[in-house]
Amino acid sequence: xQSGTICDTALTDASLAQTSAHASxxxxxxxxxxxxxxxxxxxxxxxxxxxxxxxxxQQGQIFTLLSASQLQAPECSxxxxxLPIRDHQGLTGMEVRLQDQDYRTKLINHLSLIxxxxxxxxxxxxxxxxxxxxxxxKTNWRGINGKSPFASLQLxxxxxxxxxxxxxTPTASACEVEKYMKRWLQMAMDREGGRRRRAxxxx
Numbered sequence: 629x630q631s632g633t634i635c636d637t638a639l640t641d642a643s644l645a646q647t648s649a650h651a652s653x654x655x656x657x658x659x660x661x662x663x664x665x666x667x668x669x670x671x672x673x674x675x676x677x678x679x680x681x682x683x684x685x686q687q688g689q690i691f692t693l694l695s696a697s698q699l700q701a702p703e704c705s706x707x708x709x710x711l712p713i714r715d716h717q718g719l720t721g722m723e724v725r726l727q728d729q730d731y732r733t734k735l736i737n738h739l740s741l742i743x744x745x746x747x748x749x750x751x752x753x754x755x756x757x758x759x760x761x762x763x764x765x766k767t768n769w770r771g772i773n774g775k776s777p778f779a780s781l782q783l784x785x786x787x788x789x790x791x792x793x794x795x796x797t798p799t800a801s802a803c804e805v806e807k808y809m810k811r812w813l814q815m816a817m818d819r820e821g822g823r824r825r826r827a828x829x830x831x
Contacts, residue, residue, distance in 0.1 A: 708738060712760040716776060719763065719783075726782040739790035747791065747800045751808035754787050764816035769809070778813060779806075 713719050726732050742757055744750025759767070763776075771777025778784055788805045791797050 708735070712756070712758055713763055714760045715763060716766070719776065719781070723782055726786060732782075732786060736786055736789045736793060739787065740793035742790075742794075744794065744796060747797050747804055748808050748811075750791050750794055750797050750800075751787070751805055752812050754790055755809060755812040758783065758787065761816065761819060764813060764819075767816075768813050769806075778809065784809065 710718060710722065710725075713722055726735070739754050739757065742750070742753045744753050755764075767776045767778050769777070769779050771780070784806070787809065788802050791800055791805050
């Protein structure tokens with residue numbers, strides 16, 4: 629009787645040990661952790677959906693901006709035959725035309741599409757489009773030494789507005805834009821071989 633009891637006890641202990649071993653096996657752990665995994669999966673799906681909503685909103689904003697720019701394209705694609713301005717007469721005529729708000733707005737839009745990698749590059753590109761080399765050599769910021777003053781022109785304000793309208797340079801300050809306009813005018817005498825001609829020894 630005692631041996632049977634001992635045997636039953638041993639069997640029971642072995643069964644419990646086996647059951648405990650199964651419970652601690654990876655498969656059991658996996659099954660027991662399924663509710664937690666399911667909760668994590670749901671949270672991850674919610675996060676992914678939220679990010680997807682943000683992306684869709686951004687795409688919608690981009691589409692709106694592209695649509696607006698396409699609507700403005702006919703206005704900006706006008707043929708500005710009076711650019712670049714070649715002489716003082718042309719500069720005076722431009723100042724008169726800029727009193728027309730519609731023309732002013734169209735010119736700002738046109739110049740803003742010229743682009744540039746930064747403020748300096750954008751200003752230099754616009755100045756080259758607006759002012760011919762010949763006129764640039766006869767113009768400076770203050771109008772000293774008998775040259776035309778650029779600082780007092782409406783065209784200066786148009787160029788600043790065009791730089792601000794460029795998506796790359798919307799935060800540029802007016803002082804920064806003016807600094808590069810001054811610099812571009814100062815460099816006029818060195819462009820198109822001017823520096824080489826001045827450095828060449830006179831016969």
